[in-house]
Amino acid sequence: MNTLKQIARFILGTALTFAGFAHLGPARAEFQAQVPSWVPLDADFVVLASGVVEIALGIWLASGFKSHIAGIVAAAFFIAIFPGNISQWLTGTSAFGLNTDEARFIRLFFQPVLVIWALWATGGWAWLRGRKLSNLWPD
Numbered sequence: 414m415n416t417l418k419q420i421a422r423f424i425l426g427t428a429l430t431f432a433g434f435a436h437l438g439p440a441r442a443e444f445q446a447q448v449p450s451w452v453p454l455d456a457d458f459v460v461l462a463s464g465v466v467e468i469a470l471g472i473w474l475a476s477g478f479k480s481h482i483a484g485i486v487a488a489a490f491f492i493a494i495f496p497g498n499i500s501q502w503l504t505g506t507s508a509f510g511l512n513t514d515e516a517r518f519i520r521l522f523f524q525p526v527l528v529i530w531a532l533w534a535t536g537g538w539a540w541l542r543g544r545k546l547s548n549l550w551p552d
Contacts, residue, residue, distance in 0.1 A: 418533070418534045418535075418536070419477070419534075421530065421533070421534035422474055422475070422477065422480060422484070422534040422535050423474075423475050425471075425474055425487070425527075425530055425531060425534060426470075426471045426472065426473070426474030426475030426476075427471065427475055428471070429467045429468075429470050429471030429474060429487070430467070430468050430471030430472060430475065431471070432464075432467050432471075433463075433464045433465065433466070433467030433468030433469075433470075433471055434464070434468060435464070436460050436461065436463060436464025436465075436467060437461060437464045437465075440509075441457070441460055441461075443508045443509055444460040444463075444464075444508070445457060445459075445460050446501070446506050446507070446508040447497045447498070447500070447501050447506065447508055448460065448497060449496060449497055449500035449504075450500075450504075451500075463494065466490065467490075470483065470486065470487050470490060473486075474487060474531075474535065480535040480536060480537075481535050481536040481537045481539075481540040482537070483535055483537075484531045484532050484533075484534065484535025484536065484537030484538075485531075485532065485535075485537040485540070485541065487531040487535075488527075488528045488531040488532050488537065491524055491527045491528045491531065492524075492528060494524075495521075495524045498517075498520060498521055498524055499521065501517055501520075502514065502517040502518055502520070502521060505517070
């Protein structure tokens with residue numbers, strides 16, 4: 414099982430790194446279409462910044478360094494960008510071949526899969542279960 418988790422962690426890290434570089438170049442306009450209009454920042458800045466974050470997270474995950482923390486941070490990132498996916502569905506914005514309401518809706522179900530994947534493959538899930546919330550955020 415440990416080898417399976419390492420492979421899953423590496424695949425997720427590689428995918429994040431690839432997606433991050435896509436933010437900076439060939440798919441930049443597609444990613445801008447996913448930035449909700451209510452975000453008070455320039456859409457291009459959001460795409461570039463999230464691309465840099467994805468590259469850093471991807472390398473971190475692939476490296477295996479403190480992977481449980483990397484998994485928790487990646488899961489938090491996937492949760493943070495989820496409103497963009499919801500906005501894309503609600504506004505009917507087409508990007509990445511998601512050109513129907515049904516396709517955009519189905520995509521929403523993949524974000525929780527990414528959260529679970531990040532936590533499971535890195536040991537983040539087990540690490541969080543072993544901690545009391547009061548120990549994570551002391552007074």
